[in-house]
Structure formats: structure tokens, C-alpha cells
Amino acid sequence: MNWPHENNMPEIIEFYGDPRGGHGGASAAWMAENVMPLTPPYEMKFSWGPRVEHLLFHRKCRDAFGEALLAIKKLYGAQSDIEAHRLHLTGGSFMFRLMRGSSTRLSIHSWAAAIDIDPQHNPFPAKWRPGFIPAEAAACFEKCGLVWRGANGDDDPMHFQAVDHSWRG
Numbered sequence: 001m002n003w004p005h006e007n008n009m010p011e012i013i014e015f016y017g018d019p020r021g022g023h024g025g026a027s028a029a030w031m032a033e034n035v036m037p038l039t040p041p042y043e044m045k046f047s048w049g050p051r052v053e054h055l056l057f058h059r060k061c062r063d064a065f066g067e068a069l070l071a072i073k074k075l076y077g078a079q080s081d082i083e084a085h086r087l088h089l090t091g092g093s094f095m096f097r098l099m100r101g102s103s104t105r106l107s108i109h110s111w112a113a114a115i116d117i118d119p120q121h122n123p124f125p126a127k128w129r130p131g132f133i134p135a136e137a138a139a140c141f142e143k144c145g146l147v148w149r150g151a152n153g154d155d156d157p158m159h160f161q162a163v164d165h166s167w168r169g
């Protein structure tokens, strides 16, 4: 998939639209037009406790995230095995907020184009190491065209996004 590039906000807005509403929040009109629910293919919980009824994603990348979660379900099979690897825990998908460490750049979560998996065991900032999300689970997202911010020594191993992060000169 040819996602827009993370360092090019006009390119992201051209592809996903502009989620900025008034008063520092998300635009209700943009949300109504673009943000769609996804019922996870296995039971998920938010890392702070509640059961996930549905995850919210942008309509242009919702299916990629759905396919990635389905690939995880196929990889592990039983819910108990999924939970043993902590892949049922999410820090959320759609969150209108600034990128961590920035006072101006929007987080990719603001476009509903990212999900965080098991933030407690995949802290930011940190390089992936054994004990973090299993590499084969991260690969489920990558083979569905999503970008893992824990790849290649990157510093946000909980985070998967439908936005390009590759080096661009």
C-alpha cells in the first residue's frame, strides 16, 4: 500500500483528510466522513481495563488493520495463546493528540491510522528486545502493509501505522 509519508503533513492530509476541528479537538465532520468501527476478530481489552467493543480506524486503512489482527488470530489460534502473548491488549487506535515530544505535529493516531499494542511491555521510547511484542506478531502487521515503529531499531515498538516511515531524501 502506498501510504502518505510521516514527515509530510500536506501529503497525509491529502490522503486522509484534515482531522483538525475547533477548540483543539477532532473535526466532527471529518470523523463522520472517515472514521469507522472495526470489531476485532478476537477479544481485546484496553490496557487500562475495559473490553474493546470496537476499534476506530480511518476508512482507507481499516481493512489493513483488520487483516493484521486476523493474521494474529490465525497465527496463535486460541484466545488463551493470544493473551499469553499479550496481543489482546491495546493502548487504542484513534486519539486526536499531538505526537509525543512535539508541540506542533499531530500524532498519526489523530488520523485513526495507527494502533498501539500492549504499551506496558512495549514502552516508548525503547528499542525492541525479547519480551516485547513477539517478532512474528509484528510481522503480521507488516505483511498486511502496515508500518511497525519497532522495526530496525526504531523507538516505538507498541505502534503500528498506515503511514510511511521510510527514509526519504
Ligand SMILES: [Zn+2]
Pocket: 109, 114, 115, 116, 158, 159, 160
Ligand atoms: Zn502509537
